[in-house]
Amino acid sequence: MNSLRSRLSAIRRHWLIALIALVLFALALVFGALIGFLPGMAALAVFAILVWWVVLEIIAWRARGSGSAPDSRREARNAVIAGVAVVVVGFGLMQAVPYGRDRTAPPVTGEPTWHDAATRTLMVRACYQCHSSEVEYPAYANIAPTSWAVQRHIDEARGAVNYSQFATDPGDARETIEVIRDGSMPPAYFTRFGINPDAKLTDAEKAQLIAGLEKTPGMSESGERGERGGRGGG
Ligand code: HEC
Incomplete structure (x- = not known):
């Protein structure tokens, strides 16, 4: 709860970054709808936001642990770097997923008797x-x-x-x-x-x-x- 509150206040402080993230999220959904893969893209986009959130929590937690004073500019920079990293690393990891690579076709057993x-x-x-x-x-x-x-x-x-x-x-x-x-x-x-x-x-x-x-x-x-x-x- 505490971390949620501090995250919400971070969103207020860095509303521009939050807005960009929201726009990218919406674009992912639009792209998903256009390619006929809305549920899949929605799941990916939600997952990316969650991972980004967790990474930011870890960074904030470590900053608190090291006792350094809260620094809004560093916070903003971390948020952007973490966001880009989540997208880049996530994109790389997605390429390693085997689904879609096995292109073995089922056997041909006979087509319709086409008219011509x-x-x-x-x-x-x-x-x-x-x-x-x-x-x-x-x-x-x-x-x-x-x-x-x-x-x-x-x-x-x-x-x-x-x-x-x-x-x-x-x-x-x-x-x-x-x-x-x-x-x-x-x-x-x-x-x-x-x-x-x-x-x-x-x-x-x-x-x-x-x-x-x-x-x-x-x-x-x-x-x-x-x-x-x-x-x-x-
Ligand atoms: C991009 C892939 C794709 C192409 C190209 C495609 N279909 Fe489909 N088709 C699907 C999918 C996915 C389904 C099942 C889900 C659905 O109903 O949308 C489907 C379902 C069907 C069905 C089952 C009835 C139904 O509406 O669910 C028929 C019949 C069918 N397609 C015929 C055709 C014919 C005829 C063509 C060419 C004129 C065609 N499809 C081209 C992807 C395709």
């Missing part, structure tokens, strides 16, 4: 960077924390549907046409700011893809019924 080559090409362009066993990792997947975001999206996407394993596990493939039509796939964060331009289909390409998928078994709820009906009738 163009349908497959469009699916590869727009969807295979997440929903396949043929993911080509982008350059930004080499640096944490974006590498974690990419890996998480791929894990989640394969969990929903992996078109390379359609033959053994169609997953949510029957929602394929629906998610393309309603624009929820590929996710907005994937094509934002001009990244992954290949995945951003024009309206004409989207229409062409949907037309092809309508003639590809298993890509929509109604298509599935039509298939079954057709087979039953024949």
Whole structure:
């Protein structure tokens, strides 16, 4: 409690530093939201602030122990150095985390029977960077924390549907046409700011893809019924 009070009074004395820290915190959240990794970035930002706080406590505690008189300028300098150190060291340590480095793809067991080559090409362009066993990792997947975001999206996407394993596990493939039509796939964060331009289909390409998928078994709820009906009738 005591240390909380002294920390709060330090924040009042060094409000500019506190404000900069707050802005950086907010930027981390905005970045997290933009790359589709808000919970992860929020956890990282909170963790960084906590570590910074603990480091400042230790510095203050040692200063008290050494009996040196409180010095506001030194306090400010320590806060900035500690803040930069937490970010730099933290960033370095994040690179050592194995998550996102293992790029072993699950086996290919069989794709859908695509209506034609163009349908497959469009699916590869727009969807295979997440929903396949043929993911080509982008350059930004080499640096944490974006590498974690990419890996998480791929894990989640394969969990929903992996078109390379359609033959053994169609997953949510029957929602394929629906998610393309309603624009929820590929996710907005994937094509934002001009990244992954290949995945951003024009309206004409989207229409062409949907037309092809309508003639590809298993890509929509109604298509599935039509298939079954057709087979039953024949
Ligand atoms: C950047 C990675 C990424 C790309 C590219 C992508 N998806 Fe997804 N997709 C996901 C993730 C993550 C989920 C699961 C979480 C969710 O629903 O947002 C998902 C879920 C799905 C689902 C399950 C239903 C649902 O809405 O949860 C379908 C079907 C799907 N995607 C189809 C597609 C299709 C078709 C494309 C290409 C037009 C595509 N996705 C492109 C990441 C991606």
